[in-house]
Amino acid sequence: MEQLINDLKLQIKEALNLEELSLEEFDENAPLFGEEGIGLDSIDVLEIIVLLEKNYGIRLANPKDGRAIFQSVKTIAEYVQANRKK
Amino acid sequence: MSISISGYGIICAIGNDAKAVLKSLKEGRTGIASMRYLQSSHKELPVGEVKLSDEEMKRMLGQDEKAVISRTVLMGAIAIRQALEHANLDLKGKRVAIINGTTVGGMDITERYFKQMKENDALLPLIEKHDCGSSTHEMAELAGLPNAEVCTVSTACSSAVNAIILGSEMLKNNEVDIVIAGGTEALSLFHLNGFNALMILDKAQCRPFDKTRAGLNLGEGAAFVVLQKEDSLTNEHTPIAFIRGYANRCDAFHQTASSENGEGAYLAMSEALQMAGLKPQDIHYINAHGTGTPNNDASESAAIRRVFGENIPPVSSTKGFTGHTTSASGSIETVICILALLNNFVPSNYGWKEQDEGCITPFDNSKFINSKFKTSPLESILCNSFGFGGNDSALIISKSPLPAPSFGECLRQETCVLAEAIINNVEQLGELREFVSAGEARRMSKLMKAATISSLKALKEAGVETPDAIITATAFGMLETSEKFLLDMLENGEETLSPTLFMQSTHNTLSSAIAIRTKCHGYNMTYSQGKDSLDWALRDARRLIETGKAKTVLVGYHDEATPLFQEFCRRMGKPLPQEIYSRSVVLRKT
Numbered sequence: 001m002e003q004l005i006n007d008l009k010l011q012i013k014e015a016l017n018l019e020e021l022s023l024e025e026f027d028e029n030a031p032l033f034g035e036e037g038i039g040l041d042s043i044d045v046l047e048i049i050v051l052l053e054k055n056y057g058i059r060l061a062n063p064k065d066g067r068a069i070f071q072s073v074k075t076i077a078e079y080v081q082a083n084r085k086k
Numbered sequence: 087m088s089i090s091i092s093g094y095g096i097i098c099a100i101g102n103d104a105k106a107v108l109k110s111l112k113e114g115r116t117g118i119a120s121m122r123y124l125q126s127s128h129k130e131l132p133v134g135e136v137k138l139s140d141e142e143m144k145r146m147l148g149q150d151e152k153a154v155i156s157r158t159v160l161m162g163a164i165a166i167r168q169a170l171e172h173a174n175l176d177l178k179g180k181r182v183a184i185i186n187g188t189t190v191g192g193m194d195i196t197e198r199y200f201k202q203m204k205e206n207d208a209l210l211p212l213i214e215k216h217d218c219g220s221s222t223h224e225m226a227e228l229a230g231l232p233n234a235e236v237c238t239v240s241t242a243c244s245s246a247v248n249a250i251i252l253g254s255e256m257l258k259n260n261e262v263d264i265v266i267a268g269g270t271e272a273l274s275l276f277h278l279n280g281f282n283a284l285m286i287l288d289k290a291q292c293r294p295f296d297k298t299r300a301g302l303n304l305g306e307g308a309a310f311v312v313l314q315k316e317d318s319l320t321n322e323h324t325p326i327a328f329i330r331g332y333a334n335r336c337d338a339f340h341q342t343a344s345s346e347n348g349e350g351a352y353l354a355m356s357e358a359l360q361m362a363g364l365k366p367q368d369i370h371y372i373n374a375h376g377t378g379t380p381n382n383d384a385s386e387s388a389a390i391r392r393v394f395g396e397n398i399p400p401v402s403s404t405k406g407f408t409g410h411t412t413s414a415s416g417s418i419e420t421v422i423c424i425l426a427l428l429n430n431f432v433p434s435n436y437g438w439k440e441q442d443e444g445c446i447t448p449f450d451n452s453k454f455i456n457s458k459f460k461t462s463p464l465e466s467i468l469c470n471s472f473g474f475g476g477n478d479s480a481l482i483i484s485k486s487p488l489p490a491p492s493f494g495e496c497l498r499q500e501t502c503v504l505a506e507a508i509i510n511n512v513e514q515l516g517e518l519r520e521f522v523s524a525g526e527a528r529r530m531s532k533l534m535k536a537a538t539i540s541s542l543k544a545l546k547e548a549g550v551e552t553p554d555a556i557i558t559a560t561a562f563g564m565l566e567t568s569e570k571f572l573l574d575m576l577e578n579g580e581e582t583l584s585p586t587l588f589m590q591s592t593h594n595t596l597s598s599a600i601a602i603r604t605k606c607h608g609y610n611m612t613y614s615q616g617k618d619s620l621d622w623a624l625r626d627a628r629r630l631i632e633t634g635k636a637k638t639v640l641v642g643y644h645d646e647a648t649p650l651f652q653e654f655c656r657r658m659g660k661p662l663p664q665e666i667y668s669r670s671v672v673l674r675k676t
Contacts, residue, residue, distance in 0.1 A: 015584075017528040039525055042343070046285060046585040054582040063285050 057085030088487035090325035093173025098307030099134030134305025134409020162270030163228035187245025187269030242473035247416030268310030268417030280588030292378035305409020331362025337476025348389025350478035376403020406436030416471035475598020505547035536668035559619035
């Protein structure tokens with residue numbers, strides 16, 4: 001799980017160009033959306049959907065489903081572990 | 087004074103000419119079907135294709151079947167020829183301009199040959215058919231007007247209506263005698279996959295304004311209208327209809343989404359009504375932008391309710407018939423509005439079944455027979471056309487011209503340059519952080535960064551926070567993001583492509599991003615006419631200022647070159663384009 005969380009952090013950082021966010025600062029429990037946390041938006045949801053399909057073979061048909069799964073890196077990791085195809 | 091329409095031409099999924107289009111609309115036959123001509127792996131996506139192969143269109147235009155001609159150019163030339171034939175004007179000695187709206191341009195050719203171009207010098211010159219401006223030039227030649235002045239407007243999905251608006255302004259300002267304005271856009275793998283990455287394509291028939299709507303279906307086509315000044319008409323030419331009012335405004339909200347209350351759309355509709363000298367109740371039909379995405383239809387409904395209150399005239403989106411023909415949709419729907427006006431006929435909102443509380447109730451043609459609208463002929467129609475980045479425009483087409491003159495009486499204003507800033511070196515891009523946060527900068531491509539810096543620097547120097555209008559000139563547009571998206575698609579297939587790259591690939595990305603940053607809801611325009619782009623932009627800015635429509639205008643010329651594009655130029659023996667060039671000027675009346 002720890003490895004997966006780390007992989008996801010790196011993949012998200014790269015896909016979303018979060019250059020100024022260091023891996024140490026990137027808390028897996030921090031909310032990804034909204035001003036309280038990392039501050040991602042609806043376009044980032046789409047990028048994470050692409051990333052999950054590319055790296056784990058997971059297809060999300062509706063971006064609305066993404067919002068619930070993508071609360072934090074931790075929740076994404078749990079979802080990936082349960083649903084990954086590769 | 088109004089602008090008269092003296093001819094029109096149209097080709098789209100529901101017909102190869104106006105007669106066929108009207109027939110399909112009346113019979114309620116959609117043109118959206120399984121993919122036949124576009125060679126995509128996304129066979130699950132229905133599209134509104136023009137039911138002709140490239141070869142058939144080349145034959146119609148008397149061209150060699152083997153000639154490499156973009157589908158965008160072919161459809162556009164067919165529509166222009168129809169419009170000219172319909173208008174039947176003597177063009178001898180007249181100043182003629184073709185104003186074309188397109189964003190895809192020659193992308194279909196680039197997609198087909200890009201991989202080979204990288205190795206094969208013989209195919210390399212085909213890259214010169216890629217940019218929008220060259221498409222318009224080629225289209226003018228194929229349409230038999232090699233000497234016409236040509237201009238390309240590229241404001242994504244509102245391009246064609248903005249082309250009609252520009253043409254009308256040029257006529258009013260006496261810069262030209264006859265304008266052929268409209269738009270053309272062929273389906274391409276590039277934008278099909280881009281819209282797919284943004285997850286706004288419906289795998290079923292689209293249903294604008296329906297509760298269950300789940301996105302749009304892409305379509306393709308072209309339509310052009312022939313415009314003249316009302317007082318330039320000779321006796322033997324009676325106008326078909328009039329362009330009575332229009333407005334170009336910006337939502338200044340988000341790169342791809344529309345604001346909840348539809349501010350840009352509201353402003354465009356309200357100001358078009360004001361220019362037309364009409365009240366909301368004078369509008370007898372609204373041809374909505376109505377794409378079928380949850381966001382657009384809710385936002386547009388909110389805006390329509392703000393303008394029309396409880397008394398909303400019949401509204402329909404015709405995209406259930408034609409598909410969303412993107413840059414061409416504005417003129418395709420303008421021609422549909424003209425057909426509606428001439429035939430006192432309101433097209434249905436094909437695909438709609440279930441009421442959505444957040445949306446207007448679209449017009450149901452089957453109930454038309456018994457409705458009060460049957461006996462009252464249509465007088466004026468509002469046509470909405472919105473684009474990515476909140477480039478929102480509205481057009482009012484009427485059977486009667488505006489009674490009182492509304493133009494040409496204001497005092498001519500002089501224009502002066504208030505401030506200027508240039509970025510021509512990538513090292514200068516570090517200055518970005520003076521203006522935007524790291525979070526905001528993370529998605530910006532090189533050109534976006536340069537344009538942001540030069541614009542904000544110039545505005546700061548001028549002491550202007552929000553300009554009245556923003557005009558952008560770009561010969562090639564967002565090359566870096568487009569190239570990345572294209573290469574990923576050609577090398578790795580049509581899956582898992584980046585929505586962020588596509589979102590930043592349209593030419594109007596720069597103008598709209600700067601509008602969002604400066605909260606500018608005013609006139610917002612993007613020109614992509616090769617080396618003439620800046621001239622067109624400056625000409626537009628001066629026209630706005632001289633005629634009192636704007637006091638301060640931000641004009642930017644922004645272009646970039648990727649290493650691959652520079653290599654192409656080197657191999658063709660052409661001068662090397664600069665890696666980055668961004669020049670912003672703030673103009674003001676003296």
